[in-house]
Amino acid sequence: MLDSPADPFAPHTLLTPGPTPLHPRAQQALTRSMRGHMDPEVFAVNAAIQQDLRELYGAGEGTFTALLAGTGSLGMEAGFANLVEPGDEVLVCVNGAFGARMAEMAARYGARVRRVTAPLGQPIDPAQVAANLGGVTLVAMVHGETSTGVLNPLPAVAEVVRGSGALLSVDAVTTAGMEPFSMEAWGIDYVYTGSQKCLSAPPGVAPVAISERALERQATRRTPTPLWYCDFEGLRDYWDRQSYHHTVPVNLHFAFHAALRAALEEGLPQRQARVREMDRAIAAALAPLGFSHYVQDPAARLPTVLALRLPEGFDDAGVRAALREREISVTGGLGATAGLIWRLGLMGEAARPGPYRTLMLALEELLGERGLTDRFEEALGLLVGR
Known part of the structure; x- marks a missing residue:
């Protein structure tokens, strides 16, 4: 021991x-007395979080946003669980450990994974992405590769993906909140980060934003979403319709709300x-x-x-x-x-x-x-x- x-x-x-070090307002929020996950006060905080997440990600007003009860890796997995079916062609950009993790997760959900790679320490080439888009249903990319300190050219990659019919899923774990990010303008369909990264909240929730196209793709799946816990429709039951799905980590919601507000106010x-x-x-x-x-x-x-x-x-x-x-x-x-x-x-x-x-x-x-x-x-x- x-x-x-x-x-x-x-x-x-x-x-x-x-x-990262906790923002003082997030640390203070952790000491709030517990509320039930169906409490009106919690739903009010959740609604404020959803609106603030749209601003954080540069998302459209109707974009569905939520917190997943897990870390950024759950955000990564939830995207593949909802948007990939066995046999789908998925293109994953790999130039570090977290791009490689994306490829592994996609394969576990039955995708036929294609990789566009770059050596460690070098960014993904958008031209290679463009050359490998044929028949692809989803493109997945890490914006900031934590393992090597590389900032991938997301706007350029998004531009070549746009119009192909493929969805674009983005890991913004080390960028959202400290780097330019525009979900709506760039045409991103699914994005996630971790609460403990740029926003300096405690680890334990993964903020996500999901486009209408992604929700439609999930709603028309041939098979049920295999990950019940983060099924997009179940999340909407709780976040939008205020009906029970699972118990959320209430005090982490309070702390995240405080940290996100502090970031936007700065x-x-x-x-x-x-x-x-x-x-x-x-x-x-x-x-x-x-x-x-x-x-x-x-x-x-x-x-x-x-x-x-x-x-x-x-x-x-x-x-x-x-x-x-x-x-x-x-x-x-x-x-x-x-x-x-x-x-x-x-x-x-x-x-x-x-x-x-x-x-x-x-x-x-x-x-x-x-x-x-x-x-x-x-x-x-x-x-x-x-």
Whole structure:
């Protein structure tokens, strides 16, 4: 059994690509007294969440939005469960671990999966998507590939998919709320994220938006949706018709509502600018130590997950363990990039100067490198015009 920390409530600097530090309003909302999942107050909060999600995703007024009672991976699976039938041709864009997970899930639901791939650290080529659309009923793509820090060219891919007759399903787990996103303008049919990412709410709910085309596809299936828990029609029973389907995590709804409201009040353009300022300042501060961008093409770099190649000879595991002893969590590479990169989370409340000032001070001590904090402050000051 793991030893419990001396003080489980001690401050912790969380710089991972998820979960992110809780927004104070979300943390406060968790302490609200419990309500029943059929309580009028809960339905009122749900309705506000639905409206705010339309704004978050840039969705049309009639778009169905909801929270799934699970993490972002449930959002991914629910799309395939509702929109794929055995034998369907599904095109999946794969350039990292989460694109590969999409392909595996689609196959488990009986799809005949085609893959459009790109090497790790490189974006998907929209021309390859266009060349493989024949007969496809669904295209699935990760907008921001968390495992490598790549921002895929979603608007360009959506443009080539539009008019093909295929539905477009998008993983916006590391983009919605901190990157430009327009479901209606781009023609996206299904999108999901995780509450614990850009919105800094607790993990446990997956916000989704579903187009009319996707709802029609699900309603005309030849076979029942195999995942009862997240059947789109059952979700609409609860969210739109206020009838019982399953017990939702009420306090997570309260917390998510508070975090989402805070994000929209801050302003989505302001949040997009904030993450880019932090991304550039951190990279500038660490560059003299030998850290460099893993993703070579600047246009393909995902600002919310800063993927940095480690200096030669850098003790990845040792430094991260020493940081953890100082209550600082940093995430390394995943799979083929383990020991090669760090993935620094810049989502929600992590994209603030304070947490990364803490990291710079700790690295100065651990690496014997003075000036990291000064470089970070100088870069950030230049970027925000101080």
